[in-house]
Amino acid sequence: MDNHDHGHQPVLLAETITILNIEESRTVVDCTTGRGGHAQAIGARLGPSGNLICIDTDDRNLQYAKERLTSLPCHRRFFHANFSQLQDVLRATEISGVDAILADLGVSTNQITTGDYGLSFSNESHLDMRLDQRSHTTAAHLINRMTESDLADMLFRNADERYSRRIARTIIERRKAKPIESTGELAQIVRSAVKGAPREGIDSATRTFQALRMEVNHELPALSALLSAVATIRQPGMRIAIISFHSGEDRLVKQAMRQWQADGMGNVLTKKPVTPSDAEIYANPRSRSAKLRGFEFAVGTALTTGTPQ
């Protein structure tokens, strides 16, 4: 591993640390450890009696982070798991209370830029897109098996693709001749489907790739499950920060936090989402669509069900 090049500065790092109120001895869960950027900065503030619980659905990233974080002073545990299984992970740690939870959603730059994941049309590779290699359904499975209407609905639901019907029709036509197997083939099919249609300055295949990745990895259902799990394990003073890069995700986070507040569970810490400064966007263009929202729980879950004394 190269000890100096871990990619960009983690997105909205200082703002995330402030929202999570990271101090010595706390217990923090990083639900999306990635290559360990946020975890490194958070772990350094926890001191020798702090606990850092690191989760990622991609074991390749998790192993990289585990090696990177060896010199942190705090206790560290690593779990190759989906964050939708947060409660199972916490049961396995036998740690009784969590002070802060971070989720920095989506994919990391290395997952996009290396061909291994089949996430990008810039690299010709197998149409895979699984972040967790234990799961069975690849993007090629979906593209070659979904019905035309399911494909169109999925493109619209996950990525607001306005040409979803045209793209779905062209995919169905083209796969009759032979299965669609590679990122390059799919990109070319999508481009041919929307040829001549006005686009907003991005490659015509971008939204299709995003929508498929979200479907393969069940990203919106996993986020909903995480939000329910967080409300279930809440305890007074526990904080959560979520960084999203997609309007569908941000909507789920905003609605959940508003509902928690309306139900008297605590307070939204970000009236509006926190977004990166111009300087951060300049240094890391991928941060430009990031939105950070935070919440502090004031009321905990009732842990006992016995008769009050």
Ligand SMILES: C[S@@+](CC[C@H](N)C(=O)[O-])C[C@H]1O[C@@H](n2cnc3c(N)ncnc32)[C@H](O)[C@@H]1O
């Ligand atoms: C944007 S990156 C996180 C980067 C990290 N904060 C850093 O500073 O290095 C998102 C990570 O979340 C992981 N991920 C995505 N969905 C997940 C899920 N449902 N459960 C667990 N990890 C997930 C991805 O594999 C990826 O490593």
